[in-house]
Amino acid sequence: MTNSELITLKRPIDQVGVEERVARFQTRSIKNEAKNQGMKMVLSMIDLTTLEGKDTVGKVRQMCYKAAHLHDALPGLPTVAAVCVYPTHVATAVDALKGTGIKVASVATAFPSGNSSRAIKLADTKIAVDAGADEVDMVISRGEFLSGNYSFVFDEIAAIKEACGKARLKVILETGELSTLDNVRHASDIAMLAGADFIKTSTGKISPAATMPVTLVMLEAIRDFYYETGKMVGMKPAGGISKSKLALHNLVMVKETLGDAWLSNEWFRFGASSLANDVLMQLARQADGRYQGLDYFSKD
Amino acid sequence: MAKKTETKLDFGSKWDYSAAPESADHASIKEEYGLFIDGKFVKAEGGKKFASVSPSSEKHIAYFAEASDKDVDKAVKAARKAYNEVWSIMPPKERAKYIYRIARLIQERAREFAVLESIDGGKPIRESRDVDVPIAANHFFYYAGWADKLEYAFPGKTAKPVGVAGQIIPWNFPLLMAAWKIAPALACGNTVVLKPAETTPLTAMKLAELIHDSGLPAGVVNIVTGAGATGAAIVNHPDVDKVAFTGSTGVGKIIQKAIAGTNKTATLELGGKAANIIFDDAPIDQAVEGIINGIFFNQGHVCCAGSRLFVQENVKDIVIKKLKDRLSTLIVGDPMDKNTDVGAINSKEQLNTINKYLKIGVEEGAEIYQPNCTLPKKGNWCKPTLFLEASQSHRIVQEEIFGPVLTIQTFRTIDEVIDKANNTPFGLSAGVWTDKGSKIFNLTSKLRAGVIWANTYNKFDPTSPFGGYKESGYGREGGLHGLLPYVKLS
Numbered sequence: 001m002t003n004s005e006l007i008t009l010k011r012p013i014d015q016v017g018v019e020e021r022v023a024r025f026q027t028r029s030i031k032n033e034a035k036n037q038g039m040k041m042v043l044s045m046i047d048l049t050t051l052e053g054k055d056t057v058g059k060v061r062q063m064c065y066k067a068a069h070l071h072d073a074l075p076g077l078p079t080v081a082a083v084c085v086y087p088t089h090v091a092t093a094v095d096a097l098k099g100t101g102i103k104v105a106s107v108a109t110a111f112p113s114g115n116s117s118r119a120i121k122l123a124d125t126k127i128a129v130d131a132g133a134d135e136v137d138m139v140i141s142r143g144e145f146l147s148g149n150y151s152f153v154f155d156e157i158a159a160i161k162e163a164c165g166k167a168r169l170k171v172i173l174e175t176g177e178l179s180t181l182d183n184v185r186h187a188s189d190i191a192m193l194a195g196a197d198f199i200k201t202s203t204g205k206i207s208p209a210a211t212m213p214v215t216l217v218m219l220e221a222i223r224d225f226y227y228e229t230g231k232m233v234g235m236k237p238a239g240g241i242s243k244s245k246l247a248l249h250n251l252v253m254v255k256e257t258l259g260d261a262w263l264s265n266e267w268f269r270f271g272a273s274s275l276a277n278d279v280l281m282q283l284a285r286q287a288d289g290r291y292q293g294l295d296y297f298s299k300d
Numbered sequence: 301m302a303k304k305t306e307t308k309l310d311f312g313s314k315w316d317y318s319a320a321p322e323s324a325d326h327a328s329i330k331e332e333y334g335l336f337i338d339g340k341f342v343k344a345e346g347g348k349k350f351a352s353v354s355p356s357s358e359k360h361i362a363y364f365a366e367a368s369d370k371d372v373d374k375a376v377k378a379a380r381k382a383y384n385e386v387w388s389i390m391p392p393k394e395r396a397k398y399i400y401r402i403a404r405l406i407q408e409r410a411r412e413f414a415v416l417e418s419i420d421g422g423k424p425i426r427e428s429r430d431v432d433v434p435i436a437a438n439h440f441f442y443y444a445g446w447a448d449k450l451e452y453a454f455p456g457k458t459a460k461p462v463g464v465a466g467q468i469i470p471w472n473f474p475l476l477m478a479a480w481k482i483a484p485a486l487a488c489g490n491t492v493v494l495k496p497a498e499t500t501p502l503t504a505m506k507l508a509e510l511i512h513d514s515g516l517p518a519g520v521v522n523i524v525t526g527a528g529a530t531g532a533a534i535v536n537h538p539d540v541d542k543v544a545f546t547g548s549t550g551v552g553k554i555i556q557k558a559i560a561g562t563n564k565t566a567t568l569e570l571g572g573k574a575a576n577i578i579f580d581d582a583p584i585d586q587a588v589e590g591i592i593n594g595i596f597f598n599q600g601h602v603c604c605a606g607s608r609l610f611v612q613e614n615v616k617d618i619v620i621k622k623l624k625d626r627l628s629t630l631i632v633g634d635p636m637d638k639n640t641d642v643g644a645i646n647s648k649e650q651l652n653t654i655n656k657y658l659k660i661g662v663e664e665g666a667e668i669y670q671p672n673c674t675l676p677k678k679g680n681w682c683k684p685t686l687f688l689e690a691s692q693s694h695r696i697v698q699e700e701i702f703g704p705v706l707t708i709q710t711f712r713t714i715d716e717v718i719d720k721a722n723n724t725p726f727g728l729s730a731g732v733w734t735d736k737g738s739k740i741f742n743l744t745s746k747l748r749a750g751v752i753w754a755n756t757y758n759k760f761d762p763t764s765p766f767g768g769y770k771e772s773g774y775g776r777e778g779g780l781h782g783l784l785p786y787v788k789l790s
Contacts, residue, residue: 027426027430
């Protein structure tokens with residue numbers, strides 16, 4: 001699409017109204033069976049993530065074991081949805097997760113800044129896909145977006161989508177750098193039109209990351225896209241969700257904005273490194289009525 | 301768009317919220333409540349009483365004394381005595397301390413008040429907890445602050461109290477309306493005889509207990525329970541100086557006639573049929589949420605409810621689609637459940653009125669839409685309702701329904717919508733939804749309504765005046781303006 005076509009997509013978002021709606025979701029009281037069911041759903045939607053400069057084969061292998069064995073002391077738990085690593089660690093993860101059904105996601109396109117040439121971004125994507133990544137998490141060029149070069153952003157997403165082949169594409173908007181909810185909405189629309197399978201809030205390297213208002217605006221963008229095209233797009237808030245209560249409120253928001261179809265790890269994910277253990281602690285408490293110490297839950 | 305597919309979201313039961321009932325164990329209810337006159341709880345003359353019933357469970361709550369003319373006379377005499385001997389001559393900063401203490405006590409007992417308000421009135425605990433009770437406390441805090449600053453409120457003038465105020469309040473916000481009425485009256489040095497509505501007297505009598513505990517001098521606030529006859533006795537009492545009434549336009553007219561030719565002054569806050577106007581350049585998702593809150597807040601038992609939706613015709617389809625989806629996610633049922641969005645209709649009588657209008661709407665040819673939700677078997681319930689294809693000549697558009705019923709009309713231009721919005725005998729409130737600031741200012745200056753919200757709805761604050769144009773009444777409550785009806789300026 002041309003730049004002038006993309007400019008016409010802009011829709012106003014009222015921040016005060018969004019914050020009020022979010023506050024209302026946070027008054028939902030999730031207890032007993034609903035809490036158990038919700039927390040298991042949260043676990044099954046996690047993209048267990050390590051995206052550090054100091055990542056090693058050993059670190060990735062250990063995390064992959066955790067992904068498939070969240071807390072063996074508690075029977076009946078799901079596995080996480082995916083692990084998320086840098087392209088150079090995809091092969092390790094694919095090998096470690098063989099037979100588990102857990103997907104391997106890889107960040108790509110000069111993550112996290114996205115400041116590189118199209119050629120390098122495409123090559124980066126190809127490395128991940130060739131190594132066996134099921135999902136690719138790309139970053140948009142925020143500088144181009146903020147300078148009004150919307151067609152650049154659109155074309156880049158479309159090109160990466162093509163390079164992904166069968167792999168599902170998650171498009172990271174890095175909402176903490178877009179600054180306004182109007183921009184978040186506009187970037188979401190551009191990403192979906194360009195072929196995103198998922199839209200994702202953040203890299204986890206910039207604060208604020210996945211705030212509830214930002215996630216709500218993106219869910220509403222997904223809803224409008226679905227109304228208009230009939231196509232479902234997934235949502236992944238990432239960064240800053242480390243407590244089970246916040247995760248449950250995110251699920252409440254999904255349930256009441258998009259309905260039952262999105263309450264599945266095919267269409268909703270949490271990008272998180274430490275959320276799982278907080279959820280496990282809550283589930284263990286639901287099971288035996290008391291909180292266990294943090295050291296009863298493995299840190300991987 | 302190449303092909304328009306019919307897409308539908310499924311708000312089903314994949315993940316239902318478990319019951320989350322607020323406990324009522326900590327709230328005590330007496331078997332029988334007397335009248336609060338001259339600082340004491342007394343029986344009505346002849347021992348007449350009536351029962352209050354929970355609109356959600358239909359369970360008996362308690363008996364309340366039914367005040368006769370004689371009881372009202374006693375209350376007015378007590379108020380006059382307290383006015384002459386104590387309250388009007390007390391240094392203002394001392395008055396402020398008492399009012400401030402009432403505010404603090406309401407905060408301390410907030411949970412109990414919230415629970416009782418939901419049991420007696422049927423409103424969701426989320427609303428009584430987050431709206432009614434905190435704002436009631438805030439009104440007392442706010443007017444406590446004015447008590448010793450009246451010379452700054454009315455520079456160059458001397459403000460003297462009016463005397464004994466007779467105050468009659470409705471059933472939709474029982475505690476909050478009591479606070480709206482009592483706080484400014486006390487701040488200005490008046491004494492009060494207040495009558496709560498006969499279907500919701502519980503929190504008013506709890507407030508009487510609280511006022512008793514606060515040490516407020518006897519007779520400054522008197523609370524008498526009863527129905528229309530008790531209210532008439534207050535309005536017609538010769539020693540009442542000022543009448544403050546919130547309720548229906550019909551009763552407002554009766555009061556107006558009753559005080560004609562007397563020295564009594566009055567403030568009337570009456571019915572409404574507010575226009576909520578949504579333009580094509582509005583933030584649509586937030587506007588839809590505002591429409592929902594505007595009409596379904598407190599089951600639509602709100603005089604300023606946004607009951608007439610005007611949607612610009614070019615965004616009609618998407619707005620209605622989103623409204624219908626949002627309706628599917630509203631939880632209707634037990635007011636005591638923390639997740640309930642829409643509670644019980646306040647009384648059988650009001651439910652009959654609403655059902656009458658639902659029938660009229662269908663007969664008039666408007667298209668009725670209600671979500672698929674199961675209602676409890678016992679109690680008074682009404683599904684959240686939309687009337688599509690409504691027109692200005694429909695009775696459901698012209699008359700106040702006072703329930704969870706929204707009529708939807710379309711418009712093409714700004715001038716047309718201003719005309720239609722103002723084409724009603726009411727004029728209490730309105731809402732405007734647009735991203736364009738100049739459009740907001742254009743409309744706020746042309747809409748004939750006392751309160752106009754822009755890109756929001758149903759916002760209440762003690763510092764902000766509230767009141768109507770035309771048949772929605774006169775006089776303002778809240779803010780500096782809310783002091784005016786309770787002072788004589790010289």
